[in-house]
Amino acid sequence: MLTAALVAAVAVLIGVTLPPRRVPLAPQADGTIPGAIHVHTNRSDGLSGPDEIAAAAARAGLKFVVFTDHGDATRRPDPPAYRSGVLALDGVEISTNGGHYIALDMPPSPYPLAGEARDVVEDVRRLGGFGIAAHPDSPKAQLRWGAWTAPFDGVEFLSLDTGWRLWAEQAAGSAGKWRARRHLTAALFDYPFRPAETIAGLLRSGDGLREQWAAVAARRRVVAVAGVDAHARLDLGGDPDDSRYALPFPSYESSFRVLSIRVRPDSPLSGDAAGDAAIVMRAIRAGHLYMAADAVATPPSFEFTATNDLGTVYEGDQLGIGGPVTLRVRSNAPQGFTTIVWSGASVLGAEHHEQDFSVQAPAEPAVYSVEIRAPARRGASSSEPPLPWIRSNAIYIRDPGGEPPPAARAPATASEPIFDGRTTAGWRAEHDPTSLAALEVAPTIGGAELRFRYGLAGGAAPGRVVTLAFDTPRGTESYDRLGLTLRAEHPMRISLQLRMGDDQGAASGERWQRTLYVDTSHQERTIYFDDLTPVGATHTPLPVFAAVRSVLLVVDATNSKPGDSGRIWIRRAEFQR
Numbered sequence: 094m095l096t097a098a099l100v101a102a103v104a105v106l107i108g109v110t111l112p113p114r115r116v117p118l119a120p121q122a123d124g125t126i127p128g129a130i131h132v133h134t135n136r137s138d139g140l141s142g143p144d145e146i147a148a149a150a151a152r153a154g155l156k157f158v159v160f161t162d163h164g165d166a167t168r169r170p171d172p173p174a175y176r177s178g179v180l181a182l183d184g185v186e187i188s189t190n191g192g193h194y195i196a197l198d199m200p201p202s203p204y205p206l207a208g209e210a211r212d213v214v215e216d217v218r219r220l221g222g223f224g225i226a227a228h229p230d231s232p233k234a235q236l237r238w239g240a241w242t243a244p245f246d247g248v249e250f251l252s253l254d255t256g257w258r259l260w261a262e263q264a265a266g267s268a269g270k271w272r273a274r275r276h277l278t279a280a281l282f283d284y285p286f287r288p289a290e291t292i293a294g295l296l297r298s299g300d301g302l303r304e305q306w307a308a309v310a311a312r313r314r315v316v317a318v319a320g321v322d323a324h325a326r327l328d329l330g331g332d333p334d335d336s337r338y339a340l341p342f343p344s345y346e347s348s349f350r351v352l353s354i355r356v357r358p359d360s361p362l363s364g365d366a367a368g369d370a371a372i373v374m375r376a377i378r379a380g381h382l383y384m385a386a387d388a389v390a391t392p393p394s395f396e397f398t399a400t401n402d403l404g405t406v407y408e409g410d411q412l413g414i415g416g417p418v419t420l421r422v423r424s425n426a427p428q429g430f431t432t433i434v435w436s437g438a439s440v441l442g443a444e445h446h447e448q449d450f451s452v453q454a455p456a457e458p459a460v461y462s463v464e465i466r467a468p469a470r471r472g473a474s475s476s477e478p479p480l481p482w483i484r485s486n487a488i489y490i491r492d493p494g495g496e497p498p499p500a501a502r503a504p505a506t507a508s509e510p511i512f513d514g515r516t517t518a519g520w521r522a523e524h525d526p527t528s529l530a531a532l533e534v535a536p537t538i539g540g541a542e543l544r545f546r547y548g549l550a551g552g553a554a555p556g557r558v559v560t561l562a563f564d565t566p567r568g569t570e571s572y573d574r575l576g577l578t579l580r581a582e583h584p585m586r587i588s589l590q591l592r593m594g595d596d597q598g599a600a601s602g603e604r605w606q607r608t609l610y611v612d613t614s615h616q617e618r619t620i621y622f623d624d625l626t627p628v629g630a631t632h633t634p635l636p637v638f639a640a641v642r643s644v645l646l647v648v649d650a651t652n653s654k655p656g657d658s659g660r661i662w663i664r665r666a667e668f669q670r
C-alpha cells in the first residue's frame with residue numbers, strides 16, 4: 094500500500110517534470126553522416142572500452158566516433174577501424190596551461206605536448222594534426238580555453254559535459270542552490286524514462302562564446318564542432334581525475350543520442366577504415382559539418398549555401414567578393430522551430446519559420462552561420478535560451494588569401510654576441526642532483542659550436558632539470574630579444590628563461606620563459622623579451638631587465654620524458670635590439 098502510494102507520488106513528480114519527448118522526423122537524406130567527437134574510453138577516465146562504446150554509438154545510429162583520451166600525444170593513435178559497423182578514430186585530449194586541446198589525425202609526438210596552450214597549438218600544427226579548443230566555456234578556470242589568439246583549427250561550440258556544469262552554475266545563480274538541486278533530483282527521476290531529453294534539458298553554453306568565436310572567424314577560418322565529452326561517468330567529487338565519487342551516468346548511448354555532428358563527405362564511404370577515416374577527417378578539417386541536438390528532434394536534414402557571381406559554396410567554405418550574396422537555408426525543422434541567420438555575432442534580419450528560405454546579403458566581407466531553435470519550454474524563463482537544435486558552420490565571404498600574417502617586428506639594428514665562437518666563456522651547465530649535463534666547444538668546418546650534452550634522470554621523481562646557463566652581469570636592459578641558431582639530436586621543445594639576481598630591487602631567482610621548438614637541423618630563432626611569461630608566481634608580469642643575471646636554456650619534464658638524453662648544438666647566440 095505504502096509502495097503503491099510512493100510509486101504514485103513519483104509518477105506525479107515525473108508527470109510534472111518529464112521533459113518533452115524528442116520530435117521524431119521523417120528521414121530525409123541531406124548527404125551528411127552522423128558521428129560523435131570527443132569521447133573518453135577506459136584508456137583515460139571513461140567507463141568502457143572502444144568496442145563497447147562503438148556498439149553504443151551504433152545503437153544510437155552514429156556512423157563514426159572519435160576517441161580523445163587524455164594524454165600527452167606521445168602514444169601512437171590506434172589505426173582507424175570499423176567496430177560494430179561504426180568507424181572508430183583515435184585522437185588525444187592534451188592538457189595545457191590554457192585549457193584542453195584535442196588533437197586529431199596526426200602521428201605520435203616525439204616529445205610530450207604540454208605547457209602553454211599557444212605552444213601546444215604550434216606543435217599540433219607542425220605535426221600535421223587538426224586541433225580543437227575543448228570546452229572553451231568551462232566554468233572551471235583551469236579547463237577554460239585561454240589562447241584565443243593562437244592559431245587553433247577548431248573550437249567546441251557546445252560540449253555535453255561542460256553544458257550541464259554551466260546549467261548547474263546558472264541555475265544556482267539565478268534560482269538559488271536549492272531549486273537547482275531540486276531540478277537535478279527531478280532530472281535523476283526523469284533520466285530512466287527519457288535519458289537523452291533529460292540531459293538536453295540540462296545543457297547550456299557559456300555567455301560570450303559566440304562573440305569570441307566570431308572575433309576569430311572574422312580573421313580566419315575556424316571550424317565549430319559539438320563535443321559530447323562522453324565518459325559515461327558523472328563525477329561528484331568535482332575533480333575530473335578522481336573517479337571515487339562517480340556515477341555511471343549518463344551512459345554512452347544516451348550521450349550519443351543527445352548531440353551529434355553531421356559531416357558532409359566529398360565522396361561516399363567505402364567500408365575501408367583507413368580510406369573512410371581520411372574522408373571524414375577531410376570533411377571535419379574543411380568545416381563541412383553542422384551540429385545537431387538529436388535529443389530535440391531527429392533525424393535532422395539541413396543545408397546552408399551562399400551564392401554570388403562567383404558561384405555557390407557550402408558551410409565551412411570561403412566565397413570571394415562577387416556581388417550581392419544569396420544565403421539559402423533548407424531544413425526539416427518542425428513547426429514552431431525558429432531559424433536565425435547570424436552575421437558574426439549579430440542576427441541578420443528577421444527570424445524565419447519556413448523550411449526553405451533565402452536571405453539577401455550585401456557583397457561585403459562577412460561571416461554567416463545559421464542556428465535553429467526549438468520553441469521555449471513551457472515554464473522556462475525567458476532569459477534561458479533553449480539548447481539550439483542545429484548550429485551550422487560558417488560561410489566566409491571574403492577574398493582568398495590566408496590569414497593576415499602577424500605584424501612583423503622591426504629587424505634588429507644592434508647585437509652583442511654572447512657566444513664568442515671559440516670558448517665556453519660565460520656559459521656553464523647546471524643539473525639537478527640525479528641528472529647529468531656537460532658543456533664543451535665542438536669544432537666545425539670554419540668555426541665552432543657550443544655542445545650541450547644531458548641525461549635526465551629516469552623514474553617518477555619530480556624536479557628533473559638540466560640547464561645551459563649564461564651569466565650576464567649587466568642585465569638585459571639594453572636589448573629586447575635574443576637571437577639563436579641551434580639544433581638538437583632529436584626534435585624537442587626547450588624553455589628559454591631569464592633569471593633574476595638579487596639586486597636592483599628584484600626578487601632573486603624569479604624566472605620568465607618562452608619555449609621554443611628545436612629541430613634536428615640548424616634553425617634561426619628569435620625570442621622577444623616582451624613575449625615571456627612568468628614561471629610560477631612572480632612579483633611583476635615581466636622581469637626587471639636590469640636585474641636579469643642569467644639566460645637559461647632549460648630541458649625539464651614539461652616537454653621531455655624521464656630518462657631522456659641528447660645533445661644540443663648552438664652556433665650563434667646574441668642579444669639584439
Ligand SMILES: [Zn+2]
Nearest residue numbers: 186193227228
Ligand atoms: Zn577536457
Ligand SMILES: [Zn+2]
Nearest residue numbers: 131133186322
Ligand atoms: Zn574530455
